[in-house]
Amino acid sequence: MNPGAGFLAAVIFSSVIATGAFGLSADVGRALVASDVLRLSSETALSGSGAIKAFIVPYAGVVRIKLQLKSDGSHTAMAEITSQIDSCSKVTTSATYQTFTCNLRVVAGDRVQAQMFGEFLGGSSFSTVSIRRARVFYNVVNSSGVGKILQD
Amino acid sequence: MSPVLPVFLSAAVLSSVMASSAVAQTADVGRALVVSDNLRLTMNTARTGAGPVTAKEFIVPYAGRIRVKLQVKSESAGHTAHGYVISQVDLCTSTTTSGTFESFTCDVRVVEGDLVKVVVDGELVPATSFGTVRRVHVFYDVVNASGLGKVLLD
Numbered sequence: 001m002n003p004g005a006g007f008l009a010a011v012i013f014s015s016v017i018a019t020g021a022f023g024l025s026a027d028v029g030r031a032l033v034a035s036d037v038l039r040l041s042s043e044t045a046l047s048g049s050g051a052i053k054a055f056i057v058p059y060a061g062v063v064r065i066k067l068q069l070k071s072d073g074s075h076t077a078m079a080e081i082t083s084q085i086d087s088c089s090k091v092t093t094s095a096t097y098q099t100f101t102c103n104l105r106v107v108a109g110d111r112v113q114a115q116m117f118g119e120f121l122g123g124s125s126f127s128t129v130s131i132r133r134a135r136v137f138y139n140v141v142n143s144s145g146v147g148k149i150l151q152d
Numbered sequence: 153m154s155p156v157l158p159v160f161l162s163a164a165v166l167s168s169v170m171a172s173s174a175v176a177q178t179a180d181v182g183r184a185l186v187v188s189d190n191l192r193l194t195m196n197t198a199r200t201g202a203g204p205v206t207a208k209e210f211i212v213p214y215a216g217r218i219r220v221k222l223q224v225k226s227e228s229a230g231h232t233a234h235g236y237v238i239s240q241v242d243l244c245t246s247t248t249t250s251g252t253f254e255s256f257t258c259d260v261r262v263v264e265g266d267l268v269k270v271v272v273d274g275e276l277v278p279a280t281s282f283g284t285v286r287r288v289h290v291f292y293d294v295v296n297a298s299g300l301g302k303v304l305l306d
Contacts (some may be wrong), residue, residue, distance in 0.1 A: 027180040030299065040306040054304035058297060059182065084240050084263065108264035109215020111241035140299060
């Protein structure tokens with residue numbers, strides 16, 4: 001057998017086997033890691049006693065949320081940022097927009113939402129709050145394929 | 153030893169390294185579900201409840217959107233019966249007062265590995281009445297993931 005032809009046949013044969021095997025086992029999929037790369041943005045300013053901004057993320061991992069929040073200057077404005085498995089809260093009493101950041105763990109296809117609340121003033125009334133520039137930052141990377149202990 | 157064997161082995165190792173490297177870095181963006189009319193899961197049993205009661209549960213393999221068709225009726229015609237399709241990130245409500253089965257279609261967003269529930273409910277006020285759900289059929293196609301997120305509410 002010609003060694004050259006043998007080499008070529010071996011490469012093709014081996015490649016087919018390897019590709020098939022790794023097609024089943026090699027690619028561990030994609031994950032999100034928090035970064036400063038802007039992927040999704042909701043710029044509209046919303047004001048009232050409450051409002052929601054919401055996003056869908058494509059993979060599991062950690063994303064970074066930044067948003068701007070303000071109150072009426074005398075009451076507390078709160079933003080609760082949630083995924084299916086994580087949450088963080090930000091509060092301000094400032095009458096000018098304050099920028100907040102939180103890193104949030106998400107599942108694949110997760111709904112990430114920022115919900116804002118005014119302060120309860122009694123009866124059915126709440127103070128006015130405003131939210132704008134809700135932005136989601138992440139990088140898409142190969143998944144590590146390993147789990148993580150959050151609490152031992 | 154055959155002179156071909158060392159050549160074959162070295163070629164195999166080289167090719168394997170190249171293939172694994174290529175596949176691990178570039179090939180697969182993962183899978184997603186999109187709404188379609190291709191039937192994937194069928195749960196035909198009629199289940200009655202009020203309160204509410206979980207009537208059906210199923211798991212989907214990837215994130216995306218699926219179509220759920222279901223039939224709902226009220227066990228007391230004129231009273232409201234609800235069929236809810238509930239995923240981790242979405243909710244769809246089907247409501248009827250009919251005493252015969254009505255067909256509904258819900259497109260719901262799901263996360264990867266989602267546990268989707270179909271819940272049946274009746275009325276509690278002024279008196280308890282029951283709803284029944286049956287023929288819950290789930291439709292989707294599996295596609296390559298876009299890899300993109302989405303703004304739902306601006």
